Amino acid sequence: MNADGRHVVVVDLGYGDAGKGTVVDRLCADGPVASVVRFNGGAQAAHNVVTPDGRHHTFAQFGSGTLHGVPTHLSRFVVVDPLALAAEAEQLNAIGVPDPFELLTVDAEAPLCTPWHVAANRLRELGRGASRHGSCGMGVGETTAYALRHADAPRAGDTLAPARLRARLAAVRDRLTDELGDLGGPSVDEVVSVFRTFGAIVSVVDGPATRRRLLGSGRCVFEGAQGVLLDEWFGWHPYTTWSTTTFENAETLLAEAGHGARRLGVVRTYTTRHGVGPLVTEDPALTAALPDRHNGNGPWQGPFRVGHFDAVAHRYAVEVVGGVDALAVTHLDAPGRAPELAVCSAYLVDGARLDRLAPGQRGDLAYQERLTALLGRARPARLDRPARWAATIGALLAAPVLMESYGPSTADKRIWGRTLASAA
Incomplete structure (x- = not known):
């Protein structure tokens, strides 16, 4: 493992849409980055980045550091769609990226979507x-x-x-x-x-050789897709993805090159999900109060749903991944727009209070189905509105908050310490 901990892996601790793209964009603005490495998912990713001058792009396969000129490496764990990639390159070109393909390497072993x-x-x-x-x-x-x-x-x-x-x-x-x-x-x-x-x-490159070169040449940011609560093995089956959404793939790639990284988990101040599946803290009033211009109802994903911050589900995600080194908390401007927004730290299930969901064994989908059924019966036991949102979320998830986001652009982020790496 590398001694300086300069590499960072970014993972969503919810159902996706927590702001991984804007977090990666901010990390890439914070000094030289050798590459953004994608380590799961594919063209379904929708990572929104807004620049201080108002440019906007929804990153799918290109890494969210592209607008800073940071190269992207698509690892063997990414499903590559050449047709969607060409369309995304055209969109990037239209907002000022001269030749996006010059910034891209693709592992020869990455599967192709047709x-x-x-x-x-x-x-x-x-x-x-x-x-x-x-x-x-x-x-x-x-x-x-x-x-x-x-x-x-x-x-x-x-x-x-x-x-x-x-x-x-x-x-x-x-x-x-x-x-x-x-x-x-x-x-x-x-x-x-x-x-x-x-x-x-x-x-199209030899993946292991390329990653050894990139990881040895400077800081790399590993950008995950979707969220831990959608993980193929640890999400609420069957409402999950065919993808490992934890740190596992990234750490496999790092270990192959003899490196390690810091683990950064991302959460919103409220919990959201697209489409069907459990969302214990869902509140239609919050969905109305907190519209998201970058996430709406879709013909395939279904409706964009909003709930109070679900500390029980996010604690489960932290436990599933084996802990995080730090948190990035996004949408810290939302509590000011939604005075009813609160935090749920325990459920009521069949009349009993529950504050922890115990992770199962990898591959035990029957256990995950039982969790899904349990969550279908769960309701918030209590909702509290914190005075200090970031500090409360950090305490509930037992991790320091090293990035706070108060808006969509790079300029709306605060990193405590000169860089994430220097805070190690």
Whole structure:
């Protein structure tokens, strides 16, 4: 493990949408950063960054340090969608990033999301009817599931081998069509052409060698996607993601290169989630009082829901990940707009008070289903409004608050200590 602790891993301790992008953006403004490394998820990420001069971008696959000129590395744990990546590059170019692809390296082992994965994802979710699990409809989970079933799943490195690429893309289309029926979309030849272009203009690299170089050359920020409460093994099954949303993937990548990092957990002053699944502290009045211009109702994710700060659920997330070194608390301006906003530190479940959710064993989805059922019966035992929000949240989660965010832009952040690393 590196001695200076200069690298930082950023993970959302909720259901996503806590502000990972704006936190990473601020860290990248705080001095030289060698790279932002993405370590889970894919094009479904929606990390909003607003600059002091008013530019806005919703980062999906590019890292949230891009507007500072910080390169992005997509690790083997990221599902890469070349079509969505091209669209995002155009958006970045339009707000002043001259050539976003020059700032990008992609691990050759990263799985590729195709139009047929996206179509299959949407068909499956529609087929669940009233029992929908919640999905972004971007094919990320479908791509992951396919890669687990098939050793010949297309990878980023295949874009440099035309014959292998074509065979693997045709296999995706044929297998998913045989299973689900006609998926529509472009022909195999059209997708091959686009993916070969991707391989020609993007630096597809040997992942381990690239990470050793990046981690040895300066500070790296590892940017997570989604949130711990959606984790594939520790979230409220089945309302989860096909992704490990804890620190695990990032720490695997770091350990492979002989490095360590500080763990930064991100929470809002209120708890939110997109779509179906437990949200014990949900309050429709808060949803109305705290509209989020960067998060709304979507045809696939469903409604954007708001609740009081759920210390029980966030403490569970901290316990699941094995603790955090520090917290970034965002939306500290929200309590001033919502005088009814409060903190829930315990539940009532079947008449009994509960202040801790015990994590289960990795892979025990039956246990996670039982937790989901329990949360369906839970209600806040008590709601208290703190005088000092950041300090209260830090005390409830047993971690120091090293970043406070009072608005959407880089200028709205405070870091206690010159940099996160120097506060170690």
